[in-house]
Amino acid sequence: MKNNDKLTNKKVQSWIIFGLAILNIVAFIVLSNKLYFRIDMTEGQKYSISKATKDLLKKLDNNLILEYYYNDKSKEVKEVAQVIQYVEDMLKEYENAGKGLVNVVIKELSYEKPKDQALIAEIEQKGIQQFALSESGSTESKSLLGFSGMLLTYKENQSVIPAIYNDQGFEFRLDVEIKKIVGGGDERLGIYFNAKDRTLEKDFRYLKQVTEREFKNIHRMYAGQSIPQDVTILLIVGGENLTDFDVFQIDQFLMNGGNALFAVNGINVLASEYGIYGIPGDSKVFELLAHYGVRINRDLVGDNQSYNPIRQGLSLARYPLWIKVKSANFNKKNVMVSEIERINLLWSSSVEILDYSKDKAQTLFSTTKGAWNQTENFKLDLETYKYPIQEGKKDYSLAAAFDGAINSFFKDKAVPKNENGEQFTGSKTDAGTTKFVVIGNEQFIQDNFAGNDEFIFLMNAIDWLSKDNSLIEIRNKGKFSKPLDKVKDVNVHNFLKSFIIGFTTYVIPIIFILIGVILFILRNSRNKKIHEFYNKDIKS
Numbered sequence: 001m002k003n004n005d006k007l008t009n010k011k012v013q014s015w016i017i018f019g020l021a022i023l024n025i026v027a028f029i030v031l032s033n034k035l036y037f038r039i040d041m042t043e044g045q046k047y048s049i050s051k052a053t054k055d056l057l058k059k060l061d062n063n064l065i066l067e068y069y070y071n072d073k074s075k076e077v078k079e080v081a082q083v084i085q086y087v088e089d090m091l092k093e094y095e096n097a098g099k100g101l102v103n104v105v106i107k108e109l110s111y112e113k114p115k116d117q118a119l120i121a122e123i124e125q126k127g128i129q130q131f132a133l134s135e136s137g138s139t140e141s142k143s144l145l146g147f148s149g150m151l152l153t154y155k156e157n158q159s160v161i162p163a164i165y166n167d168q169g170f171e172f173r174l175d176v177e178i179k180k181i182v183g184g185g186d187e188r189l190g191i192y193f194n195a196k197d198r199t200l201e202k203d204f205r206y207l208k209q210v211t212e213r214e215f216k217n218i219h220r221m222y223a224g225q226s227i228p229q230d231v232t233i234l235l236i237v238g239g240e241n242l243t244d245f246d247v248f249q250i251d252q253f254l255m256n257g258g259n260a261l262f263a264v265n266g267i268n269v270l271a272s273e274y275g276i277y278g279i280p281g282d283s284k285v286f287e288l289l290a291h292y293g294v295r296i297n298r299d300l301v302g303d304n305q306s307y308n309p310i311r312q313g314l315s316l317a318r319y320p321l322w323i324k325v326k327s328a329n330f331n332k333k334n335v336m337v338s339e340i341e342r343i344n345l346l347w348s349s350s351v352e353i354l355d356y357s358k359d360k361a362q363t364l365f366s367t368t369k370g371a372w373n374q375t376e377n378f379k380l381d382l383e384t385y386k387y388p389i390q391e392g393k394k395d396y397s398l399a400a401a402f403d404g405a406i407n408s409f410f411k412d413k414a415v416p417k418n419e420n421g422e423q424f425t426g427s428k429t430d431a432g433t434t435k436f437v438v439i440g441n442e443q444f445i446q447d448n449f450a451g452n453d454e455f456i457f458l459m460n461a462i463d464w465l466s467k468d469n470s471l472i473e474i475r476n477k478g479k480f481s482k483p484l485d486k487v488k489d490v491n492v493h494n495f496l497k498s499f500i501i502g503f504t505t506y507v508i509p510i511i512f513i514l515i516g517v518i519l520f521i522l523r524n525s526r527n528k529k530i531h532e533f534y535n536k537d538i539k540s
Contacts, residue, residue: 018520025509049093050474053175057094059182060101065153066091066174067105068164069123074146075108077133079165084148086167094174111145126151127160150174157181168452171474176214187466190219190231192246194283195238195442196268204237207445210455211235214462224420227253233465234260238442239283240268244416247284248424251409254292255432259465261458262289266298266349266440267378278347278378289438291409293357294400296440297350300378302385304392305370308344310382317382320390322346323367325398330365334401335472336437336460337364343457346449347380349440350396360404363397364437371396399439401464407431437461 057064068087075081088106095104109116124130128149150161159177164170189211193200200208200220211218219228223241227234227249234253239262242250254260264285267278280298289296302320306329309316323345330337343365350373353361370392410416411430417423444454460472 018516021516022513025512049090049097049171052474053094053171054097056175056178056182057098057102060098060154062155063101063103064098064178064182065103065105065151066094067107067151067153068148069107069109069128069150070148071120071146072108072110073133073144074148076144077146080133080146080148083165083167083170087148087150087164087170090171090174120147123147123149123151126158127162129162131163131165150177152177152181154178154181169474173213175474180216187215187232188217188219188228188230189215189462190221190227190234192221192234192236192242192250193238194223194236194241196240198238198446200237203446203448206447206450206455207237207458210459211462214459224418226422226424227258232258233462234258235462236260236262236264236285237445239264239285240281242284243419244284245418245420245424247288248410248416250285251288252426252429254406254434254436255408255429257432257434259435261437261439261461261465262296263439263442263445264296265347265442266296267300267347269347269380276380278380281349288409290354292402292406292436293354294361294402294436294438295352295354296438297352297373297375299349299373299375301348301350301367301371301373301396301398302390302392303367303371304388304390305368312382317386318388319382319385320388321380321385323348323371323398325365326368329368329395331363334362334364336401336464337457340365340453340457340460342453343444344449344451344454345398345441346443347441348398348444351398351400351438351440353397353400357402357404361400361402364399364401364439366395366397368392369395398441399437401435401437401461403435405431405433435465437465 068091070084075084091104091106095102107119109120111117111120124147128147128151130145130147133144133146146165148164150164152159152161157180159181161173161177164173191200191211193204195203198204217230219231221227223243223246231253234250236250250260262285264283265281266286268281269276269278278300281296286296286298300321301323303323304320306324306326307318307320308322308324310319310322311317325343325345327341330340332338351363353363371394372390372392373396374390408428408430410428415424415428443449445458463472
């Protein structure tokens with residue numbers, strides 16, 4: 001009798017365990033469709049949004065609509081197809097982090113479908129741009145137009161990302177546009193452009209484009225003009241034409257809490273029929289910065305261990321004056337440059353942190369220990385540097401950041417007169433707290449020499465000056481090194497995609513249920529045999 005009771009209890013327990021297993025599987029299926037989580041093990045967590053983005057989305061108090069449009073031909077090019085997949089994946093992250101306030105719309109359109117043509121015309125009118133499609137390594141001759149862009153709407157505000165054909169920095173670009181329409185981005189950039197014999201529109205077009213993409217309002221200032229009151233950050237490129245009044249304006253701007261980036265050549269380069277040579281710079285900014293504790297030396301720095309050679313005919317010529325700053329020579333403790341791998345500087349001067357400001361300033365990057373400098377007779381021709389006659393003995397600082405209190409350069413001095421406009425009528429400030437970045441080079445952001453790394457540094461510096469360090473960490477996020485193969489048959493691709501989703505969502509749980517049923521039947525059969533065996537013993 002006791003044996004029968006035990007068998008009955010075991011049978012009841014088996015049914016209970018089986019029922020609980022079924023309930024757990026059902027609950028998992030239901031909750032997996034309601035809850036969203038992800039484990040991102042990619043380098044730099046490229047497929048996950050950052051804390052800065054999540055904090056930004058927490059500020060929403062209304063629906064943010066993100067409309068992503070691309071055309072079918074774009075998916076035929078593997079590089080762009082990969083970017084499209086990345087954008088779709090990241091937008092899902094935004095939607096889930098938005099807690100119901102971020103609405104994502106993704107549409108694939110085609111120029112060949114009449115029903116899509118009106119919508120394509122509408123989104124192009126709103127700012128989404130076409131771009132030529134080309135596939136690297138392809139031997140096919142193609143003439144295709146693609147588009148991949150986004151419209152953002154928040155309350156009555158709208159913004160657009162005209163073209164998205166590169167995954168690098170996508171999260172940063174989207175966050176910048178969200179900030180613009182949501183509000184809170186109160187920083188205003190002012191540009192003092194004074195590079196000798198060059199213009200912003202002709203020689204620094206990329207600088208103009210990059211800054212305009214991230215700031216709603218940019219004030220362009222000329223010698224003799226007052227700095228507008230709403231400007232919070234100054235970008236000073238060159239300084240040859242600045243007057244005493246301009247320097248006074250910059251000084252007072254810093255005294256009153258404004259921040260600035262100074263990119264000024266210590267040596268100016270001149271080309272003539274007799275060759276190319278350098279002469280010491282003559283900017284009033286030098287004396288101003290030295291007063292604050294950071295000096296741009298009027299020297300020319302070369303690096304024997306890390307430089308960019310220059311092509312000369314079929315060979316590469318040695319040219320240590322075109323410095324390549326290595327990853328190991330960046331200040332890894334400073335967020336501006338900690339993730340930058342390289343920066344190229346042509347004809348750069350050294351930047352020196354003076355003793356009385358060493359507790360407030362730090363070097364951002366420097367040369368290797370195989371560097372040297374010239375302080376006179378500045379020859380820049382290739383022949384002079386064909387052989388390593390200059391002995392490199394030490395490293396030189398090439399950029400510095402300052403954060404702290406300063407005294408006015410014009411303390412106990414008369415206010416300079418403005419020869420070109422209105423005079424200063426306010427009250428002079430003799431002390432203040434500020435942040436500024438100094439680099440003894442203007443060419444690093446010039447069109448002919450600047451690349452992606454140089455502009456990443458520039459914009460990281462501006463972010464640091466704007467007190468918004470949160471976006472620096474995501475500016476360079478999302479860079480792929482292994483492209484996916486091109487999708488050859490979209491229908492097969494979509495079928496496989498649906499099949500995998502259906503298989504993992506429904507088939508795998510059903511398989512577990514069947515395994516549980518089979519195990520239950522086998523266990524029940526075993527118990528039945530044991531039960532029959534004990535019954536025979538009792539009867540006998």
